[in-house]
Amino acid sequence: MNQKVQGVGMDGETRCVHYHTEKDIIAIKFKCCGTYYACYSCHEALAGHPAEVWERSRFDEKAILCGSCGHELTINEYLTGGFRCPNCGALFNPKCSLHAPLYFDVEKHG
Ligand SMILES: [Zn+2]
Ligand SMILES: [Zn+2]
Numbered sequence: 001m002n003q004k005v006q007g008v009g010m011d012g013e014t015r016c017v018h019y020h021t022e023k024d025i026i027a028i029k030f031k032c033c034g035t036y037y038a039c040y041s042c043h044e045a046l047a048g049h050p051a052e053v054w055e056r057s058r059f060d061e062k063a064i065l066c067g068s069c070g071h072e073l074t075i076n077e078y079l080t081g082g083f084r085c086p087n088c089g090a091l092f093n094p095k096c097s098l099h100a101p102l103y104f105d106v107e108k109h110g
């Protein structure tokens, strides 16, 4: 169900060689190529071009994929959703938010 996601050593719930704890089940669509990757390191390894972040005006774009059920979330839903899937209730890794500036035009925290 996740064939549309690219990633290095990816499992069936979009965990990759870089991020593979129980909760690392989301994939992120990159603005530059419109393709889902398991993480930014996977994009770096496989895409062959620099990553571009989503600007705020496009935060209503569906760009997060729940690796558990395949549901797509908008960036706003993801950033405000308490790190769980609104469709299946699977928990996402809150630490992913530390990397949000790599994907989205948001303030860096700390
Ligand atoms: Zn790209
Ligand atoms: Zn990765």
Ligand SMILES: [Zn+2]
Pocket: 066, 067, 068, 069, 070, 071, 085, 086, 087, 088, 089, 090
């Ligand atoms: Zn889900």
